[in-house]
Amino acid sequence: MSDSAHPVVHPAPTTFIRKWVFSTDHKIIGIQYYFLALIAVFTGLALSVLMRLRLAWPAESWPWLEKIFPLGFEGGVMSPEFYLAMLTMHGTIMVFFVLTTAPQGGFGNYFLPIQIGAHDMAFPVLNMLSFWVTFLSMGVMFAAFFVAGGAPISGWTAYAPLSALGEVAGPGLGSGQDLWIISIALFCVASLLGALNFITTVLNMRAKGMSLMKMPLTVWTWFTTAILALLSFPVLLAAGILLLLDRIGGTSFFIPAGLVVSDTVIESSGGSPILWQHLFWFFGHPEVYIAILPGMGVTSQLLATFARKPVFGYHAMVVAIFAIGMLGFFVWGHHMFVSGLSPFSALVFSILTLAIGVPSAIKTFNWLGTLWGGKIRLTTAMLFAIGFVSLFVSGGITGLFLGQTSVDVQLHDTYFPVAHFHMIMGVAAIFGILGATYYWFPKMFGRMLHEGLGKLHFWLTFAGVNAIFIPMHLMGIMGQLRRYAESTEFKFMEPLQPYQEFVTIAVFVTAAAQLLFLVNFFWGMFKGKKATENPWEATTLEWITASPPPHDNFGGRELVVHHGAYEYGVPGAPRDYVMQTDPPLESGK
């Protein structure tokens, strides 16, 4: 009995709970992830606006903010501890609940099965669990704002021993830190469930004819990202368990002997704070690629679609994606150049780090090669894809500075790395998400977004982020230290205050521009122009089905894939694009 002979019939769930809440439909789960990330990103943005207020006008009093945050804004001025709490939560929320969640959980969930011609994920129930555990994790994280002592102040990296000691080390390091660890542990579990589902789906659920080398590059990036998540999150989980035991079990895995905090000797049997850094960054560096790789896939997809050309060097792109992913596991030490690494291992980490420049350059070259001579259609999605390339270059090039031990010693803990990672891991990844949103919105919601509003959003955002982060690079070179709520107390940082004010104003403008996006998004959902099946004249499988797709994605159709993912402008083809399921062309290929 062959199971592929029959078209698959999928009865759609009928009850509200099964259809929209505890849904096993990967499309609904994708949208759930997307909205979770949307809530998280605006929360994280609000926190950064508060921080910028403090940095630009440290002496200013904001009595109305005291009404909202009576503990953090005593006398209308943000306390340095509250600043650190904002910093910790901004980083944590953005890295975990936005950059990890939206590109992979959101778009990956929605489009990976469709793009390989599957009717769902390999394990739909696991998929549902994965979302709800993420949801729970976010709830626990947000709860940290409201417990006694408030949110933790140890940064998104939760460096030990600060994070391991409990309340004695500072406000927020009591229950707030506990909740932080529990939330991250839950997040790890959710990501693992998601990752094994993604990998199994790609390996086992592809439609007939969808060979690995016919897969869209988006699928390749989601697949590689899933491998990274599968192998790096468990190490963070292990670190989290050790940290929690240090806090509540009386162990001292990360607490060094003879530590004195606030005139109290901390009892310890001689742990190692550096161990936390090793374990954390073994996860933390792959995490950077978990955030950015899907954006690279989306960029390739968008550049090809809107330049009406095949992706230049598809195979090289696949190899580069994998190379970046795998090298990402061997460079964690570059976060620890000043933590006390042996010079030899620092050298090894440095060389491996710089080696990532090679596949990155291959990707950039190929993106430019894709654009070269194309019939470029400057849609909003395309603008964001080109913006991604721009940010990837300007954010990536500074990685070469920081990857060298001697330069890093000077720049470590200044605004320079802050600007670097925001540019590449933060903003470039966000541009990937936004590009994907403008591109796939018609498919997801059946309606078009407003192009004019979208373009305005793009230009304001693009100008805004550069206005924020270019000055921050300069401030870093001039010695501005990161994590300080107030830099005016230090003579050498005083002349940089005008920069702080400029950056804060740029943040206001950029943040306000995101409201345009929100308006466009919700207007588009209900009032946008109805979308056709294939509004962008693209080639991949999601564009052969209705917008939005039916419950089983292809309405019971059995797909046979004959073409690569990006066959644009093929000589002899009837149109300037050949969809993946189009019959083979007459003239051989």
Place this chain on the structure above:
Amino acid sequence: MPVAIAPPEVKPPTDKGDLVPESGGPGGGSGSDRRSDRWGDGGGRRLRPDSYQLGMWLALASISMMFIGFSSAYILGQGTNSQWRAMAAPPFVWINTVILLASSLSLELARRAAVASELKRWMTVTCLLGAAFLVGQLWIWRLLADQGIYLSGNPHSSFFYLLTGVHGVHLLGGVAGLAYLTARAWSSAARIPARASLNVTALYWHFMDGLWIYLLVLLFFWR
């Protein structure tokens, strides 16, 4: 892929025709033969036979990474912490190891069982052995605590509690899975577990077995 043993006497139409031997050939039956799908995504899922196996291997890769994380912490602590005092292995650990190995053996016997009654018997034995191991672990912890060896004591004892504890939690999940399959095998109305789920559980169980041996070597022989 393990060869399913489907004895002729069970194969013909029978009231409990649900003893589902894996339809051996490649491209044969689907791994998920659940007819009713409680989650409403239809029964027509086109899982290739090895999806569950693949998913389990991936899960095991990820569990391995977690224990590699712990191991690196262990080796670092052992090498650099001057307060490190290795404790001797509690003798009962060896008995417990034998119990765990026996459970793997009985699970294999269940997996190779030719008839339903045999399968039920060996599944039950496996469950009991698994539970006995866990109880034994708790007992070992009690014994150590009586001797004044706690989680918060010496780094080595911290690691002992940590590693056996995390392993125990994973094993608890395995026992739950086995118990579920055994219960399904015993209840006359329900179907005897599908081969696919039995194979996947066995894979997990044997892995936990191997992991246990690895942990013992790390804790008591790695110097």
